[in-house]
Amino acid sequence: MINRCKWAENPGLDQDYHDNEWAKPINDDTKLFEMLILELNQAGLSWHTILKKRENFKNAFDNWDYNKISNYDEQKELVLMQNDGIIRNKLKIKAAITNAKAFIRLQKEYESFSNFIWSFTNNKTIINSIETDKDMIAYSELSSEISQILKKKGFAFLGKTTVYSFLQAIGIINDHLNSCHFK
Template identity: 45%
Template structure:
């Protein structure tokens, strides 16, 4: 039996996410935007819910193309609010549009979002060494600092807990437990 982090259950999508995506460094701007949106959508919900709705959201959100999402208008938001396959939270959907616009500005200013984000950590993965899931914090000084910077740039729905999860999702933070085969 493969040893995984204790938070992983029997759900195959959750196992696949843990084994192949979680805490793996990502540098593609499209992927960095997608994971930001998924983490925002997850606020107040279980991660497994997001994983099960990810494909529907990918379709509904134009493959998470931030260039298209930046131009969503109220009609598009109203259309999305009718889609029972996705997370239908107006605040999250409008934050997604705003964040796509900010994402584009960050790209213009820094050359890429990847360059900006990884520059905040000197292009180094933060390697944590937890023995149990209960040791993993919900936020950290790093996520608090980045959340403040994101908010200053104009991003919405980016508190330190969401940002901590985001940093795990895109591999800036590696929180695989010490006994995890995927560490």
Template identity: 45%
Template sequence: MKKRCGWCGDDPLYVAYHDKEWGVPVFDDRKLFEMLVLEGAQAGLSWITILRKRENYRQAFDRFSFEKVAGYTEHDVGRLLGNPGIVRNRRKIESTIRNAQGVLAIQERHGSFASFVWDFVDGKPIQNQWRLLSDVPAFSKESDRMNRELKRLGFSFVGSTICYAFMQAVGMVNDHVTDCFRHREVRNTSSSL
């Protein structure tokens, strides 16, 4: 039996996310936007709740096309508030629209959202060596810097803990514990921008 990080439990959806996605480096702007939105939506909730709603989010937010989401109006906010398949929180919905606009502005200045976020780790994943789940931090100096910069640019629902969870999810840090079978696999597949 494969040894996994303890946080994923045995829910098949959680296990699949852990085994195939979490910690794998992502350099696609749309996928990065999706993960930033989902991590922000998770604030105050469990990650499994968001994973179960993920496909609904994809449908509700035009497959995370930040170009489309950036143009959403109050009418769209009302439509989304009526959608039982997502977290119906006005602040989180409005944040998604504002953050989509922020991604467009970042692309204009930096060429891509990927180059902007990956710059916080000098373009390559940080390879941590945590033995125990309790050793894994909730934030880092890099997530603190990302949080400050995103907030300065008008983003919301991007606190340091959310930024660190985002960094873990998109492979900017490898936080699989060392006895998890994915630790070595993720380390060996890591690339840089």
């Protein structure tokens, strides 16, 4: 039997995500954008809910093409608001569009969003020592700092907790339990 983090013990979407994606370094800008938008949509909801809707999000948001998303207009926002396959929250939909524009600006400034986000740790993963779920934190100084910078750069709906989850998702932070096979 493989030891896993407690939240991923049951087979299915959560376990597949845990085993194959969570805390694994991502450098591809399209994948980084996907995770950024999925994480902002997760705010106030369970990650399991987002995983169940992930394919719907991908289809609704043009396969995470941030160039297309940056040009969405009010008509497209209305279409998205009527799509029951995604989270139909107007603020989150608007944030996805706003963030696509800011994402493109950061790409130009840093040559890629990956260069920007990984620069905070000199391209290294922070591996936290997590004995039990009680040792998990919701945010850190790093996620607070990045959240503030993203806001100054024009991003929306990305507070310190959402950014922390994003950093976990893309492998900048590894919070697998010490006993987890995937640490």
